[in-house]
Amino acid sequence: MLPPDNHVHSEFSWDTGPSASMVETCARAVRTGLPAVAFTEHLDFTVWAAEDRASRDGIVDRHPAQQQPIDGEAYAAAIEECRDRFPDLRVVSGVEAGEPHLFAASIAAHLAAGPVDRVLGSLHSLTDGGRLVGVSRMLTRSGADATMRRYLGEMAQMVRDSDVFEVLAHVDFPRRYWPGGRDRYAERPFEAEYREVFRALAETGRALEVNTTSPLASVELVRWFRDEGGEAVSFGSDAHTPTAVGQRFDLAVDVVEAAGFRPGRDRFDFWRR
Template sequence: MKFDLHTHHDRCGHASDNIKDYIESAIRAGLHVIGISDHSPYFAHEKDHPSPGIAMARSEFPNYVAEVLRLKEEYKDRIEVLLGVESDFYPDQLELYRASYEPYPFDYIIGSVHQTRGVSIFNRNRWKDKGEAAQLDEKKHYYELIRQSANSGLFQVLGHIDAMKGYYPGFADIAGAEAEIDEALKAVAANDLSIEINTSGKTKDCGGWYPSDAILERALHFGADVTFGSDAHLPGRVGDEWELVRNRLREIGFRRWVFFRQKRKVLVDL
């Protein structure tokens, strides 16, 4: 069974085309399941649409859900469409986000740490003039937030868990945060969640998937499940490198991966 849980569309302001285009692309790619998971609004911001190039307006969120549910029904005989969302994780806003999602029948919610200490994880400038100790502190803090997100009870999938390397490949080489990474992975396993293998890293400076093979090997060791997400911002990337990822997971030693339907884990043999 071929699936992709991580896709975006034009509502977020930095992806192209509409939801239907991604579904049609998934059908052409031979997928059986396509998850729609655009970026969550900034629910805590005083403005309805504070960052048009990053996330949808708060007032647009019900329309997003309604459109996915309509397309789920329209395409039910051709492909299974899942209702998801990629949610930011802010510890101090957790209950607001939880309440914002509660009215809707999500199949899954992807929890992604996109900011630490108020700065985007993709901001190259955050690393300027930081010595080894400060860089290590940043990495440890990042994985502490990922561990907290795993323990929050809000998410089924954790998104791109080493994406800080996206525009700073040296992030992967910062040594000393192994304990924090392991604790995050243990929390994923303990809470019966999944981390995603996200192939969008190939479009960034790091040039590879999220997470690294080393983290995937640790995930297997701790019994954490994995899922697949292209993180497509163009319809043509839906399902991108799915076969390559499946083969690599087999080589590492995984025997299954998963997706979520009505927030329940569906097991798929590799």
């Protein structure tokens, strides 16, 4: 039996469009045999609160700055519609909070106005002077290896400094954009940096996501998380279209199982060691 897809985007994420229909995604999830799907829409900020660390650190803008806020009222109504239309599918509300250690006050304000079931934490950008810059742009500007080490170091700090999220999304997001092609990326040269992230995550009992849009994590990588005390693994397609929901979950299950994790307490749970 397939696990839940705990990382899915619908038309309510700023980087999708009408084709990313929440209703069509649910219908696809049912046909695929998924027990649950979590709509974790992008929660990113181009304007933030004075109380946020980003303000205290002197960050004044973001590049690129295409991010838009979530229409919370319409999103909540769509979630309820899907729960009514697909009673055999567990429909989970959520957000993917970008750089949550930098935007704690702004995230708290959003969640107070629109509580959700699941929060993912992710890192898409790094600071460059007084601005946040998409990490894919920094791979060539600052050198791929140096950027990757800085990225993983910042992610470890993010895990330590933010307790708002339950699942760490796509731990090595920059590998999607690796110079020369994603297949040229190697995990082992960054083992020490990965393990630092995994130790921080394990110490707080949170789950590591195996992301199936990213190049699929190796068994060895997931085992490093287990070695560092990691207890739980989440599966996420990171789908931005209905056809991608649950993508490559058969392969991801094989990886996670080989690394020593098994299905959890019920079919909706994380996999556990």
